[in-house]
Amino acid sequence: MEKIFQRLSFSSASLVLLLLIGIFTTLFIAAKPAINEFGIHFLVDPTWNKEVAVEASDTTTSKSVKNNTIMDENDIMLDEDDEDSLNTITIYGGLVPIVGTILSTLIALAFALPIAMGIAVFLAEMASETISKFVGMAIELLAAIPSIIFGMWGLYYFAPIIADTFGGYQVSLLTAGLVLGVMILPFMAAITRDSMNTTPDVLKESAYALGATKFEVVKDVIFPYSKVGIIGSIILALGRALGETMAVAFLIGAVYSLPEKITDPTISIPVAMAVNFGEASGLGESALFYLGLILFVMSFIIISFAKFYFLKKVKL
Amino acid sequence: MRLLLNKVFLMLSMFAALLGLGFLGWILATLFLEGVSSLHFSLFVKDLVDGGLRNLIVGQLILALCAGALGIPLGMLAGIYIREYDSGKYAELIRDLSDIMMSAPSIVIGAFVYAIAVAPFGGANGFAGIIALSIMMIPIIINTTDSMLSLVPKELREAGIALGASKYRVILDIVIKAAKVGIMTGILLAFARIAGETAPLLFTSETSNYFSLDLRESFPSLTVSIYNLANEPEKSSRDLAWAASFILTIMVLVINLVGRYITRNKHK
Numbered sequence: 001m002e003k004i005f006q007r008l009s010f011s012s013a014s015l016v017l018l019l020l021i022g023i024f025t026t027l028f029i030a031a032k033p034a035i036n037e038f039g040i041h042f043l044v045d046p047t048w049n050k051e052v053a054v055e056a057s058d059t060t061t062s063k064s065v066k067n068n069t070i071m072d073e074n075d076i077m078l079d080e081d082d083e084d085s086l087n088t089i090t091i092y093g094g095l096v097p098i099v100g101t102i103l104s105t106l107i108a109l110a111f112a113l114p115i116a117m118g119i120a121v122f123l124a125e126m127a128s129e130t131i132s133k134f135v136g137m138a139i140e141l142l143a144a145i146p147s148i149i150f151g152m153w154g155l156y157y158f159a160p161i162i163a164d165t166f167g168g169y170q171v172s173l174l175t176a177g178l179v180l181g182v183m184i185l186p187f188m189a190a191i192t193r194d195s196m197n198t199t200p201d202v203l204k205e206s207a208y209a210l211g212a213t214k215f216e217v218v219k220d221v222i223f224p225y226s227k228v229g230i231i232g233s234i235i236l237a238l239g240r241a242l243g244e245t246m247a248v249a250f251l252i253g254a255v256y257s258l259p260e261k262i263t264d265p266t267i268s269i270p271v272a273m274a275v276n277f278g279e280a281s282g283l284g285e286s287a288l289f290y291l292g293l294i295l296f297v298m299s300f301i302i303i304s305f306a307k308f309y310f311l312k313k314v315k316l
Numbered sequence: 317m318r319l320l321l322n323k324v325f326l327m328l329s330m331f332a333a334l335l336g337l338g339f340l341g342w343i344l345a346t347l348f349l350e351g352v353s354s355l356h357f358s359l360f361v362k363d364l365v366d367g368g369l370r371n372l373i374v375g376q377l378i379l380a381l382c383a384g385a386l387g388i389p390l391g392m393l394a395g396i397y398i399r400e401y402d403s404g405k406y407a408e409l410i411r412d413l414s415d416i417m418m419s420a421p422s423i424v425i426g427a428f429v430y431a432i433a434v435a436p437f438g439g440a441n442g443f444a445g446i447i448a449l450s451i452m453m454i455p456i457i458i459n460t461t462d463s464m465l466s467l468v469p470k471e472l473r474e475a476g477i478a479l480g481a482s483k484y485r486v487i488l489d490i491v492i493k494a495a496k497v498g499i500m501t502g503i504l505l506a507f508a509r510i511a512g513e514t515a516p517l518l519f520t521s522e523t524s525n526y527f528s529l530d531l532r533e534s535f536p537s538l539t540v541s542i543y544n545l546a547n548e549p550e551k552s553s554r555d556l557a558w559a560a561s562f563i564l565t566i567m568v569l570v571i572n573l574v575g576r577y578i579t580r581n582k583h584k
Contacts, residue, residue, distance in 0.1 A: 005484035006401055012393035013402075013410045016458065019451060020413055023420075023428045030431045118332020126329060135333060137576070142340040144505075144572045146512025148539055149561050152546050153343050156554075182339050189336065213322035236419065243421025245515040246543065270423040270515065277427070277519050292427045296420065303419045307412060 030289035045093025048256040092287035096256045101268040105241045107177025112185045120192035143186035151250035154179035168263020171253035183247050188237040195229030232310025239303040245270035269295045351562020354555035364525040371527040375536030380511045383449030391457025399465040418455040425451050426516040442531030445521025449510045460502025464495040504575035508568045514539035
């Protein structure tokens with residue numbers, strides 16, 4: 001019985017490892033056709049779902065569709081001979097969703113960072129215990145609200161105000177980034193506060209005894225002490241924001257075009273997957289898996305970086 | 317000057333806290349006003365095809381409960397292993413990987429489950445949705461079990477062993493009992509989190525307009541239907557989406573508050 005229990009718990013623990021390997025290999029296999037077809041060029045190609053003629057075709061009319069950027073693609077395409085029977089091929093490139101993901105995450109971060117720091121300072125240093133508890137709980141509840149609610153609220157209430165203020169479209173990089181920022185705000189504030197709370201009271205009290213103001217204590221004692229943990233929590237929040245789907249899906253516009261202004265609509269990787277997976281098949285589906293693989297690797301690297309370099313001593 | 321700087325800084329922090337609370341209030345107020353005005357008793361007795369939400373609420377609960385039935389024992393066992401049986405490199409690796417998985421993009425997990433449990437079987441099914449949600453849940457349960465077990469004093473285990481109990485008896489009857497409240501809270505919070513997930517269900521269980529208990533077919537889901545309804549142009553669909561969001565948020569927040577209440581009582 002003892003043996004069975006131990007085996008059982010060992011297998012459950014190993015399941016985590018197997019799952020991660022499984023996710024990685026499955027995504028890779030599913031993305032393989034697209035990886036073979038587009039290679040690393042996928043990362044810098046801004047076209048998505050565009051049919052172009054292949055050189056080998058006997059129809060000359062469809063050649064007029066081509067433009068310069070696509071010509072390069074065709075050269076690559078010609079090396080693959082499995083498309084011989086077709087005279088058109090659909091090009092998929094990942095640049096737009098990749099750029100959209102990164103930009104929306106950066107906007108979210110720029111918006112959430114100062115507010116989250118302020119909240120953390122307020123909770124850790126300023127508020128009385130009762131208020132800190134109450135506000136802390138409210139902020140944590142905000143973190144528990146399903147992301148789809150943020151998306152709906154953002155689309156119908158927040159976006160119109162932003163669009164009126166800054167001009168441009170209601171669905172845009174800016175509104176998506178801001179709503180994403182509101183969403184990661186509580187998470188970021190909560191772990192920043194936890195990092196700040198690791199500062200030993202003795203250090204703070206010594207500083208106060210020397211006549212330091214609260215600002216100076218925060219700036220010169222708490223911040224240097226908990227810097228590592230705070231940076232870690234920022235990166236962790238960034239990792240969360242990268243993979244967020246629903247809050248962004250309502251607001252980013254889901255169009256495959258590079259944004260020229262911050263108020264232009266575009267698309268991010270999770271949204272591309274959410275919106276296009278249903279109707280995709282063949283190479284299109286494979287290209288979406290390729291995007292998923294890129295996202296998975298990106299967030300894996302960012303999160304492990306945060307974990308291993310910064311958060312080792314902070315228990316989350 | 318120093319004092320002025322201090323004042324400005326404190327004002328800014330206070331302002332940030334108020335802004336954060338303001339957003340919470342704004343979202344909850346929106347949800348409440350929109351939700352209550354669209355809420356109607358008939359929503360709970362009719363299915364989506366007749367303009368109600370009954371099938372979706374039941375479906376979402378079934379998905380989340382089944383995911384819990386699958387994910388909770390696996391997660392707890394794994395947590396027990398890395399805390400009680402192994403204190404070496406392997407346990408450390410699993411702990412780190414599970415922490416990383418906790419923040420993995422949920423849509424990617426959805427795509428993974430699509431590849432292994434939807435595509436080979438020819439269509440969306442409830443089982444795939446359950447698998448996706450339980451994959452989301454396992455790392456959270458591992459994390460809580462692990463940290464709650466670490467709070468149990470070593471003497472308790474030693475006392476058990478000294479009485480001649482086998483290790484698994486000690487774990488199940490003594491250690492788990494001692495950490496029960498913390499683990500319960502963790503489970504409730506994990507449950508609240510997956511109950512509101514949309515992305516992993518989008519292409520695994522999808523959703524259905526009809527009442528269904530058959531997990532082999534596409535399965536009604538509250539969150540996926542909110543997404544679909546909110547994107548429709550008719551006002552009636554949007555009202556329904558708000559009502560559904562209201563019900564979903566109440567469910568999630570109540571589970572959360574219950575979890576917090578349990579721990580608070582423990583710590584008194």
